[in-house]
Amino acid sequence: MSGEIIIGARDIRKLYHRGSEEIVALDGVSIDVRKGEFVSFVGPSGSGKTTLLNILGCLDNATSGSLEISGTGVFGEDARLSERDLTRIRRAHFGYIFQNFYLLPTLTVLENVSVPFSFYRSEQAIDDIPGLLASLGLEKRMDHRPGQLSGGEMQRVAIARALVNRPEILLADEPTGNLDTARSRDIGGVLKQLNTGQGLTVIMVTHNSELAGLAGRTVEIRDGKI
Amino acid sequence: MIRIYQIAYKNLLRKKTRTILTITGISLSAWVLVSLLGFNRGYESALNRDIDSMGYQVLVAAKGCPYEAATLMLKGGTGLRYMNESIAADIMKYNEVRKITPMLMQAVFDPDKGESGGISAYLGVDPATFPGMKGYFKFQQGAWFTDPDANEAVMGYEAAELEQREVGDKILIPEKKVELTVVGVLKRTGTQDDGTIFVPIQAVQRIFGQAGRLTAIGVQVNKNADMAAVEQKMYDLPDVQVVSLAQVKQTIISLVATARVMVLSIAVIAVLIAMVGVVNTILMSVFERFQEIGILKSMGAMPGDVFRLIWIETFILCLAGGIVGNALAFALEAATDLLIRRLLPYSPTGSLVQIDAPLALAAMAAIIGIGLLAGLYPAWRAARIRPIESIRSQEG
Numbered sequence: 001m002s003g004e005i006i007i008g009a010r011d012i013r014k015l016y017h018r019g020s021e022e023i024v025a026l027d028g029v030s031i032d033v034r035k036g037e038f039v040s041f042v043g044p045s046g047s048g049k050t051t052l053l054n055i056l057g058c059l060d061n062a063t064s065g066s067l068e069i070s071g072t073g074v075f076g077e078d079a080r081l082s083e084r085d086l087t088r089i090r091r092a093h094f095g096y097i098f099q100n101f102y103l104l105p106t107l108t109v110l111e112n113v114s115v116p117f118s119f120y121r122s123e124q125a126i127d128d129i130p131g132l133l134a135s136l137g138l139e140k141r142m143d144h145r146p147g148q149l150s151g152g153e154m155q156r157v158a159i160a161r162a163l164v165n166r167p168e169i170l171l172a173d174e175p176t177g178n179l180d181t182a183r184s185r186d187i188g189g190v191l192k193q194l195n196t197g198q199g200l201t202v203i204m205v206t207h208n209s210e211l212a213g214l215a216g217r218t219v220e221i222r223d224g225k226i
Numbered sequence: 227m228i229r230i231y232q233i234a235y236k237n238l239l240r241k242k243t244r245t246i247l248t249i250t251g252i253s254l255s256a257w258v259l260v261s262l263l264g265f266n267r268g269y270e271s272a273l274n275r276d277i278d279s280m281g282y283q284v285l286v287a288a289k290g291c292p293y294e295a296a297t298l299m300l301k302g303g304t305g306l307r308y309m310n311e312s313i314a315a316d317i318m319k320y321n322e323v324r325k326i327t328p329m330l331m332q333a334v335f336d337p338d339k340g341e342s343g344g345i346s347a348y349l350g351v352d353p354a355t356f357p358g359m360k361g362y363f364k365f366q367q368g369a370w371f372t373d374p375d376a377n378e379a380v381m382g383y384e385a386a387e388l389e390q391r392e393v394g395d396k397i398l399i400p401e402k403k404v405e406l407t408v409v410g411v412l413k414r415t416g417t418q419d420d421g422t423i424f425v426p427i428q429a430v431q432r433i434f435g436q437a438g439r440l441t442a443i444g445v446q447v448n449k450n451a452d453m454a455a456v457e458q459k460m461y462d463l464p465d466v467q468v469v470s471l472a473q474v475k476q477t478i479i480s481l482v483a484t485a486r487v488m489v490l491s492i493a494v495i496a497v498l499i500a501m502v503g504v505v506n507t508i509l510m511s512v513f514e515r516f517q518e519i520g521i522l523k524s525m526g527a528m529p530g531d532v533f534r535l536i537w538i539e540t541f542i543l544c545l546a547g548g549i550v551g552n553a554l555a556f557a558l559e560a561a562t563d564l565l566i567r568r569l570l571p572y573s574p575t576g577s578l579v580q581i582d583a584p585l586a587l588a589a590m591a592a593i594i595g596i597g598l599l600a601g602l603y604p605a606w607r608a609a610r611i612r613p614i615e616s617i618r619s620q621e622g
Contacts, residue, residue: 090526106236117228118230119230119522119527120525120527
């Protein structure tokens with residue numbers, strides 16, 4: 001496998017407490033993701049795949065273990081990052097898409113995609129948002145509101161929103177969970193194209209075996225272990 | 227590119243009814259606040275204007291005699307007490323006194339006034355001294371009396387309007403069956419003089435059989451005179467009461483101050499209730515958008531950005547409410563004036579509610595300031611939402 005390691009996780013453990021019960025969500029997971037890779041996490045519900053995605057994507061802290069992003073240590077043993085620090089790392093490296101899209105209903109497609117710029121604009125940010133939308137087949141939908149779009153179109157808008165600051169890594173959590181088969185294939189195709197065409201690193205959690213098959217590497221997680 | 231304030235504005239449009247109701251609540255409280263602040267200022271200046279335009283600083287009246295037209299009306303024109311004309315000469319002996327003007331007020335029941343009759347009052351004034359004290363009187367028609375004993379009348383602006391009289395018309399004094407010829411109609415002064423019918427004092431004394439008697443003497447004191455000392459000297463005169471108009475003003479202001487504190491408290495409570503509405507609206511909106519706010523954070527929004535977004539929403543609500551409330555206050559200024567006038571036992575002439583741009587801006591600043599304070603908690607709650615919490619709630 002070629003390419004530099006963009007995410008390096010070592011012995012990640014994540015524990016939850018539900019009352020007096022301790023739940024081990026991740027139990028000593030180690031994984032490297034290389035630049036330009038397309039990795040999919042699969043496994044049954046509750047296996048810990050979304051938890052792993054959230055920790056790799058700096059949305060959550062691990063209970064123990066260490067994580068490096070692009071060679072820079074994010075956290076190590078017993079070190080927890082503040083929400084502010086996690087945000088800085090997210091800004092610098094990640095774009096996210098979710099099952100439920102989370103587009104702002106009163107904004108147009110163009111405005112929704114521009115929302116990240118009202119908080120942060122990276123140096124390499126995409127200036128030509130209409131061009132980006134056109135590349136995702138949304139050129140005729142720019143002035144539409146989310147309520148006027150199909151599920152597949154909404155997820156494309158969410159992908160465009162995730163890409164505006166040109167992240168190195170795109171994290172997708174069940175991106176087709178709310179879509180029918182045809183639209184799932186469509187979104188899968190978009191993710192594959194972003195990976196092969198633009199060299200974007202994609203890490204995806206999915207239950208959809210067909211979608212998982214698009215990835216260059218499939219990682220199965222079961223009971224918090226790879 | 228969309229700006230954060232545009233996102234905030236469009237967020238408020240999601241629940242239009244709730245937003246409109248919140249803005250309505252703020253508007254009403256802003257209206258009450260602006261109107262009451264306007265009243266606070268207007269009443270005092272109207273009272274000052276009324277008293278300052280009387281032309282004299284001290285009124286000497288017979289003991290127990292109502293010295294103020296409104297009181298006379300309240301008493302149904304009865305209860306007048308008289309003093310001897312010679313007191314005028316005694317008062318003039320004081321060095322501090324610059325000028326005096328004797329007056330004789332008489333009131334009769336007029337069965338033709340209004341629907342069921344009313345009191346008509348006639349103020350007998352000295353043509354030699356009274357006009358000098360009321361230098362600001364301007365005539366709309368005609369002039370002062372032609373003779374100090376003539377059966378003539380000069381009508382205040384409102385009195386002439388009410389009676390529909392012009393120069394040359396006659397007015398009949400009921401009970402006395404004496405006709406007065408209107409020789410002058412004054413322009414509006416914005417004081418109680420507008421509703422007064424002025425008649426030469428000698429004519430009033432003759433018509434009403436009060437020769438040699440007065441109800442009051444207006445006293446103008448030298449500029450640097452010690453008012454307290456002058457008043458004290460006048461108290462030594464037999465059977466008179468000395469009314470310092472500054473003192474009258476102070477008494478009325480003190481009476482009104484109590485009522486004012488109450489109404490201002492009501493205004494503050496109204497504003498606070500509106501602000502509870504703001505907290506409720508914004509907090510509900512934060513809870514409803516729990517996941518969305520988490521997603522904004524995953525997109526790179528710092529806690530401060532989210533705080534700002536929610537605070538801007540609060541600001542927009544308060545700004546809109548403040549603008550509508552101020553517009554209402556300006557539009558309904560006259561109606562508010564009328565309402566307050568009906569509620570108060572005594573109202574000076576002229577505008578009781580004075581609303582202007584600086585007052586409106588100050589009220590707006592207060593509404594926005596309190597609103598932003600009210601928005602602190604919802605904004606803080608929103609800023610603390612962690613993206614992972616919203617993602618977990620999505621999974622659930």
